[in-house]
Amino acid sequence: MGKINDTLEELRRLAGVKGAAVVMVDGLVAAESLDERYRSEVVAGLTSYLLMTTNRSLREGGLGECAQFVLHATHGRVMFLALREAFLVVVFDQFADLPAVSVDVQEAAQRIRQLTQMA
Amino acid sequence: MHLIQRMKIWKELRRLEQRAREQPSPSTFVDLGQVYINLETHDKAQRVAEDGLALFPKAMELRKLLACARRGVRRQRAAELRAKLTRSPNPKLYRELAQLQIGLGETGDLHATCQEWSVRYPDDAGAWLVLGQARLVGFYRDLSAREGQEAVRCLDLAVQMDGEETEARRLLGEVLYRIGAVRVATQHLQVLQKLDTGDAELAALLRHVGTLVDHGDDVDALLAAVEEHGCLAHPSMAATASPLRAEESLARIRDSLAHVAELAGVQKATYIKGSRALVKGAIRDGRDPFLRVVRVVAKAAHRFARRLDIGSASKSVVDGDFGHICVCVYGEVIAGVQCTAGTDLEVVLAELQEIVAGSLYSTEAGD
Numbered sequence: 001m002g003k004i005n006d007t008l009e010e011l012r013r014l015a016g017v018k019g020a021a022v023v024m025v026d027g028l029v030a031a032e033s034l035d036e037r038y039r040s041e042v043v044a045g046l047t048s049y050l051l052m053t054t055n056r057s058l059r060e061g062g063l064g065e066c067a068q069f070v071l072h073a074t075h076g077r078v079m080f081l082a083l084r085e086a087f088l089v090v091v092f093d094q095f096a097d098l099p100a101v102s103v104d105v106q107e108a109a110q111r112i113r114q115l116t117q118m119a
Numbered sequence: 120m121h122l123i124q125r126m127k128i129w130k131e132l133r134r135l136e137q138r139a140r141e142q143p144s145p146s147t148f149v150d151l152g153q154v155y156i157n158l159e160t161h162d163k164a165q166r167v168a169e170d171g172l173a174l175f176p177k178a179m180e181l182r183k184l185l186a187c188a189r190r191g192v193r194r195q196r197a198a199e200l201r202a203k204l205t206r207s208p209n210p211k212l213y214r215e216l217a218q219l220q221i222g223l224g225e226t227g228d229l230h231a232t233c234q235e236w237s238v239r240y241p242d243d244a245g246a247w248l249v250l251g252q253a254r255l256v257g258f259y260r261d262l263s264a265r266e267g268q269e270a271v272r273c274l275d276l277a278v279q280m281d282g283e284e285t286e287a288r289r290l291l292g293e294v295l296y297r298i299g300a301v302r303v304a305t306q307h308l309q310v311l312q313k314l315d316t317g318d319a320e321l322a323a324l325l326r327h328v329g330t331l332v333d334h335g336d337d338v339d340a341l342l343a344a345v346e347e348h349g350c351l352a353h354p355s356m357a358a359t360a361s362p363l364r365a366e367e368s369l370a371r372i373r374d375s376l377a378h379v380a381e382l383a384g385v386q387k388a389t390y391i392k393g394s395r396a397l398v399k400g401a402i403r404d405g406r407d408p409f410l411r412v413v414r415v416v417a418k419a420a421h422r423f424a425r426r427l428d429i430g431s432a433s434k435s436v437v438d439g440d441f442g443h444i445c446v447c448v449y450g451e452v453i454a455g456v457q458c459t460a461g462t463d464l465e466v467v468l469a470e471l472q473e474i475v476a477g478s479l480y481s482t483e484a485g486d
Contacts, residue, residue, distance in 0.1 A: 037428075038427070042426070042427065043427065046422075046423050046426050046427055047423075049419065049422070049423070050419045050420065050422075050423045053415055053419045054412075054415065054416055054419060054437060056415075057408075057411055057412045057415040057416075058412055058437075058439065058441075060408060060411070061408020061409065061411060061412055062408065063408065063412065063439060063440075063441040064439050064440045064441060065439055065440075066437050066438070066439050067438050067439050067440075068436075068437075068438040068439075069435065069436070069437050069438070070435065070436045070438075071420050071423065071424065071432055071434075071435050072432070072433050072434040072435070073420075073424035073427075073429040073430045073431060073432045073433065074260070074261045074263075074424075074429070074430025074431050074433065075428075075429045075430040076424075076427070076429035076430070078423075078427075078429070091427075091429075094429075094430075
């Protein structure tokens with residue numbers, strides 16, 4: 001778990017990142033490094049709601065599952081990446097240049113996938 | 120700048136200008152505009168972008184160049200005004216500077232300007248009017264209750280300070296009826312009518328407001344309801360002006376949707392308002408799962424953003440084996456697209472955003 005936390009800490013150092021967390025599909029927090037304004041259980045619960053709802057509608061339509069979800073809001077942006085039975089959630093401020101940091105986020109997700117596989 | 124450097128830039132400019140004339144393309148105009156921006160001659164960059172857009176009206180990079188150049192022109196003007204204000208302050212200059220700062224989205228600077236303005240001229244209601252306008256822009260964009268409360272407070276102050284301040288009263292009346300406080304809004308508009316009896320537009324607005332249902336006088340509660348539901352209680356007068364205008368607007372949405380559906384990689388496109396949907400591309404019927412996914416994603420993203428307190432969800436992109444599903448939302452209007460992997464999502468999202476922004480004043484849309 002230490003290495004996953006290290007990966008999340010590294011993500012925190014990217015430009016515009018306000019926090020990152022690994023959230024289980026049922027809404028439990030596996031690891032987190034979030035700005036103090038975000039409560040981890042709230043982020044986890046909302047992530048579970050958003051991705052479970054999206055995945056259900058995608059499956060019902062025969063479209064499979066969501067691999068990545070990017071949400072742009074007025075005061076922030078959020079990137080969700082599917083892991084095994086979990087999601088990596090990265091919260092950005094509204095000025096973040098997502099294309100510029102996307103590769104780093106993808107790499108972090110890949111590292112977490114490998115770490116969870118080893119565990 | 121050294122003479123040699125200036126000569127080099129001048130030579131480069133000559134070359135790019137010639138290229139723009141002989142082989143016009145969006146990238147040629149962008150290169151030329153970029154040089155002007157680097158030289159801080161934003162007015163020339165603006166002219167280049169406008170010339171380019173006349174030839175390539177759909178070029179995204181030229182639109183970005185135009186926006187950048189315009190911002191530069193405004194910043195230069197703001198710096199000039201700031202210098203003038205230091206030498207000889209007057210309310211007219213403060214007003215112009217504050218309006219420029221609204222356009223630039225420089226909220227911090229705007230507040231500083233208005234604070235200075237109200238300290239120097241405490242009897243001038245202008246500072247509160249401009250602050251109210253800035254807050255209103257934020258409120259109509261995000262439908263955030265906090266912005267709405269501030270807008271109403273500032274405009275109310277402006278009206279109290281100067282009972283004959285028509286602009287503040289009109290804006291106050293408009294925002295109040297849009298959120299449902301029809302009775303209070305009518306009072307403001309009636310006062311406005313007494314101040315200017317010959318205003319035909321105001322008379323029409325009063326007739327329009329007269330047809331609306333009053334939801335009470337508790338402005339805070341009404342603003343909270345707007346934020347919760349993500350839409351205003353009543354449409355603007357422009358939106359309900361005439362069936363003909365609504366028809367024109369619907370035709371425009373159809374054309375825009377057809378244009379999006381023709382973009383490389385786009386398979387399905389839809390425009391949804393309430394229970395009605397316009398569709399283009401490979402969609403069988405109203406039961407197509409894509410339509411349901413778009414609705415679900417829009418609603419879930421809206422809830423997520425609200426509960427996380429990051430404002431309104433405006434754009435969402437879902438990726439999977441199916442490619443991408445892009446969704447743009449504004450209030451109760453949704454535009455969505457399904458496209459293949461490798462599609463230029465920036466272009467698609469910009470087009471969707473234009474559709475939802477352009478359709479704000481059409482309430483009768485539907486198929």
